[in-house]
Amino acid sequence: MTVLTWLDDESQPMPDTRQALGAETEAPGLLAAGGQLSQRRLEEAYRHGVFPWFSEGQPVLWWSTDPRMVLPVAEFKLTRSLRKTLARFIRTPGCEVRVDSAFERVIGACAGTPREGQSGTWILPEMVAAYTAWHRAGRVHSFETWMDGELVGGLYGVSIGRMFYGESMFAHRTDASKIALAALVCFCRANHIPLIDCQQNTRHLASLGAREWPRAQFEAHLAQVLPAAGPQVWSYDPVHWAQLGLRGEPSA
Template sequence: MITWLNALDSFPDTAQAWAPHSDAPGLLAAGGDLSVARLTAAYRHGIFPWFSEGQPILWWTPDPRMVLPVDEFKLNRSLRKTIQKFRRTPGCEIRIDSAFDQVIESCANAPRHGQNGTWIVPAMQLAYKHWHAEGCVHSFETWVDGELVGGLYGIGLGKMFYGESMFTRRVDASKIALAALVCFCRAHGIQLIDCQQRTGHLASLGGRTLPRAEFEAHLRGAVDLEGPAVWAYDESFWSHLDLAA
């Protein structure tokens, strides 16, 4: 049986999530709300909302969990050349939080292979915009000649970053934003980027799975640490990638 949350209910123990081979692996609870307080409590324990239009709010905690250890990010030859060209081309820049609303709306509208519609429904967009206004949700943006061409958004809690979604309007624009996020994390001592669900694309970039217990143990040691004081991208952060090879 799924746990139904009322407004004041806490989340159940994550061990109660549906098993990996069930109809909805990782499903923990339904209901509740998308308030900043509720979202903060959820992410601190590795729980996230994911539901479609017309469904109740559904809360998930998969086992295993897809993560990207920032020291294991795979920079292949093609992406290295793309970033090198991006850095030396006038008008190309990485920005953080300069167009958050555009980023989350673009992620919601981005086509997804094998999916109809989006899980970033209007209620989700509004909730994360409110959370962004409180300084916990951030966008990493790829800009070319004043045009937003790709990016991603996610949550920063302490020394933990939870990646949510990305979009691209030009080849590799979202990968450039992800590489910039990796550099930012390395510069600020953030060791792990949560990716939630396993995909071949993330695995090709260095993503791998962790057992839920190991992921939660990392959270307990990361979310209460002091996070970045300033969310802004400095060109010097690119030095955290081996771009000379």
């Protein structure tokens, strides 16, 4: 019988991920409950491939899913329609990708966007507060799609070493979140970050090249990339579009 670990002390270590509930249970991947969303706890969790996900009225729930949905950046699927969208975006004056220029607006918009197949948000006020504080500490970043001075889409995620853990995305215009994701892929390729964590399987992510890895494979990858030095500069240079075979100069 598997016993769920309750975290009631900041110094209490996260349990071994092999203790997570199995596929035969009602909550496969659930590893622990309780504790706080402190930067120390979040750092520990992500370094072990564990992430928080809970609903209103629940304690903090910590997950280590098996399998794990990931996007190898070398396998990103640039469809013909997305290529056309990106080419049009790049050559249109007033259209640009920014990094970390409006993080609080990005996470706020993501909080109002349910995950695929769900009706409500999982980004509760305490999650917003915790990740905003972690952003100010330099660990969480947003990739933003801007058109004529308006924020129309974006995503945010956690960066440790040469690993990027995607958290959530939103779009207020068609394909605006895909543009931000494509920019993230280009940034990762340019900065030798081979993998973007997607946490859970969705049709949308699968259509863009994401696939499932066994937990053991994912954790082995973390052991390789987390100790490596990550990007020193978090900004988006249009030359990065060349990573997808696109020209990065807008029309005059």
